[in-house]
Amino acid sequence: MTSPATTTTATPVRPFTVLVVGTENLYRSQAAELLLRSRLAGDGVRVRSVGTRATHEEPVPPPLAELLAAEGAAVEGLVARTLDAATVSGADLVLTATREERAAVVRLAPTALHRTFTLREFARVARSVPGTALTGDDVAARLASLVAAARTRRAPASPRSADEDDVLDPAAGDDAAYATSLDQVRDAVATIVRALDPGHVAEDPDPSEADAPAPPAPARRRSRTRTVVLAVLVAVLVLVTAVTIGALVVLDRLDDRIARFPDPFAALPSRPAPAAPATPGASDGTPVTILVLGATEDVAEDGPGAWADAASLTDTLMIARVSADRRSAQVVAVPPDLWAQVPGVGPGTLRSALAAGGPTRVVQAVEGLTDVRIDHVALTDAATFARLTETLGGVDLELARDLVVDGRVVAPAGQRRLTGEQALLWVRVGGGEAGRVDRERAWFRAILDRLGDPGVRQDPGLLLELLGVTSDSVTVDEGFDRSEIVGLLTSMRSLRPADVAVLTVPTTTGPDDDGDPVLVPDAVPFGVLVDALRTDTLGDRVGAVES
Numbered sequence: 001m002t003s004p005a006t007t008t009t010a011t012p013v014r015p016f017t018v019l020v021v022g023t024e025n026l027y028r029s030q031a032a033e034l035l036l037r038s039r040l041a042g043d044g045v046r047v048r049s050v051g052t053r054a055t056h057e058e059p060v061p062p063p064l065a066e067l068l069a070a071e072g073a074a075v076e077g078l079v080a081r082t083l084d085a086a087t088v089s090g091a092d093l094v095l096t097a098t099r100e101e102r103a104a105v106v107r108l109a110p111t112a113l114h115r116t117f118t119l120r121e122f123a124r125v126a127r128s129v130p131g132t133a134l135t136g137d138d139v140a141a142r143l144a145s146l147v148a149a150a151r152t153r154r155a156p157a158s159p160r161s162a163d164e165d166d167v168l169d170p171a172a173g174d175d176a177a178y179a180t181s182l183d184q185v186r187d188a189v190a191t192i193v194r195a196l197d198p199g200h201v202a203e204d205p206d207p208s209e210a211d212a213p214a215p216p217a218p219a220r221r222r223s224r225t226r227t228v229v230l231a232v233l234v235a236v237l238v239l240v241t242a243v244t245i246g247a248l249v250v251l252d253r254l255d256d257r258i259a260r261f262p263d264p265f266a267a268l269p270s271r272p273a274p275a276a277p278a279t280p281g282a283s284d285g286t287p288v289t290i291l292v293l294g295a296t297e298d299v300a301e302d303g304p305g306a307w308a309d310a311a312s313l314t315d316t317l318m319i320a321r322v323s324a325d326r327r328s329a330q331v332v333a334v335p336p337d338l339w340a341q342v343p344g345v346g347p348g349t350l351r352s353a354l355a356a357g358g359p360t361r362v363v364q365a366v367e368g369l370t371d372v373r374i375d376h377v378a379l380t381d382a383a384t385f386a387r388l389t390e391t392l393g394g395v396d397l398e399l400a401r402d403l404v405v406d407g408r409v410v411a412p413a414g415q416r417r418l419t420g421e422q423a424l425l426w427v428r429v430g431g432g433e434a435g436r437v438d439r440e441r442a443w444f445r446a447i448l449d450r451l452g453d454p455g456v457r458q459d460p461g462l463l464l465e466l467l468g469v470t471s472d473s474v475t476v477d478e479g480f481d482r483s484e485i486v487g488l489l490t491s492m493r494s495l496r497p498a499d500v501a502v503l504t505v506p507t508t509t510g511p512d513d514d515g516d517p518v519l520v521p522d523a524v525p526f527g528v529l530v531d532a533l534r535t536d537t538l539g540d541r542v543g544a545v546e547s
Contacts, residue, residue: 095117129146131200286324334366
């Protein structure tokens with residue numbers, strides 16, 4: 001008797017999805033969709049396009065249809081579609097027509113920051129990635145690898161003018177405008193496709209550097225690596241340093257590249273009073289307090305579970321305070337697993353607050369714990385410290401014991417200059433949550449010391465390079481606009497890295513409701529710390545807080 005054949009069904013492989021975003025989804029984004037689809041689709045890659053203001057299902061305009069037909073791209077059946085959060089969530093790579101659409105995507109889905117580029121920006125970055133750096137045997141896998149590589153290479157390839165990242169909008173122009181716009185799309189798509197070839201040879205990522213604006217200064221020096229991203233407060237200090245040499249003029253260019261997310265404060269039912277200057281009636285401004293959240297890596301998804309994913313990856317939480325008189329600043333490292341009252345949830349960690357409600361909920365938890373008002377929120381990834389360290393040529397750290405990885409001594413005990421990768425390993429290896437925060441604090445202090453080194457401060461070329469990449473390092477709340485950033489930086493002209501104190505929240509262990517040990521604030525020194533923050537006297541009381 002013959003047994004019937006058994007049929008097995010393979011689990012379908014999810015295609016790599018590229019989302020192209022335009023404004024009305026009638027011109028540039030549809031052209032990019034068609035060209036990308038004709039060159040990439042069918043290799044495990046899916047391409048679709050949408051618009052931020054697409055309101056009607058209109059066909060491709062005749063001038064563009066004729067040009068695309070000449071390219072061999074069929075336009076039948078294409079209609080305008082509207083951007084939404086679910087569409088962004090399902091995309092592995094988001095390419096936008098201009099910086100305006102890129103900002104709209106990030107406002108809609110902040111965790112999409114590191115996989116969202118303008119089309120021409122992604123092409124420029126792709127030129128700098130050698131084919132040998134990409135992994136995978138098929139187009140989809142290599143495209144995923146290219147997106148990962150682009151995260152760390154995007155900013156050093158910044159153009160002479162920010163609008164070079166944009167594709168021309170031909171809507172109000174003639175047939176020549178359509179042709180120019182299509183040429184820009186075609187060239188960008190061709191560059192991306194070439195970059196996926198294993199034999200692709202990397203090009204200089206910044207051919208426009210020679211024409212970049214710079215203050216009167218010695219010739220520009222190349223840094224050891226172009227894969228530079230700055231952590232939030234370090235970025236501020238670099239900006240401040242550059243302001244003192246007259247580089248404020250480049251802020252227009254930088255602000256165009258800063259991503260922003262929706263106001264995290266609008267939904268808060270009650271808040272602490274704003275911090276007042278230590279000297280009532282003084283002519284100084286007001287203190288500025290920024291909550292910094294950093295993850296070990298970018299979050300790959302958006303939607304309801306995105307902040308839960310971000311929380312699981314979060315290993316950096318800092319309260320950064322700039323004093324009212326702008327003569328000092330303090331960075332307070334807070335363990336993400338510090339126990340607090342989480343509004344709407346109950347007792348839990350600050351990490352769980354982020355998971356429960358994103359930046360808004362973690363602001364509530366921090367403000368409830370400290371009674372200190374948060375003015376702004378910034379999101380970054382913790383690896384930025386490593387890339388900054390690498391660019392600075394390493395930082396000096398005291399190792400209490402050998403740094404051992406996979407049974408091999410990477411760096412012996414003692415005072416050592418560590419690379420970015422070594423410093424990141426040192427922070428994350430052993431010692432528990434409190435010990436990790438202490439090591440993070442020491443690393444941050446070491447970075448500040450390097451930024452204060454005359455060799456760094458007197459190299460305007462390096463500072464301008466750091467300025468050029470700062471805008472791609474973080475996402476900030478939409479209230480932290482250009483005017484506020486410029487005002488803050490201008491008022492901080494006299495601040496130096498040596499004027500920044502790096503502290504750690506004093507902690508101890510205590511029981512939770514079930515009697516299990518958890519990390520809690522050490523009441524007396526923590527009280528001194530938050531009182532100093534509330535009264536803007538932390539700069540004068542650093543010794544008392546640390547003792």
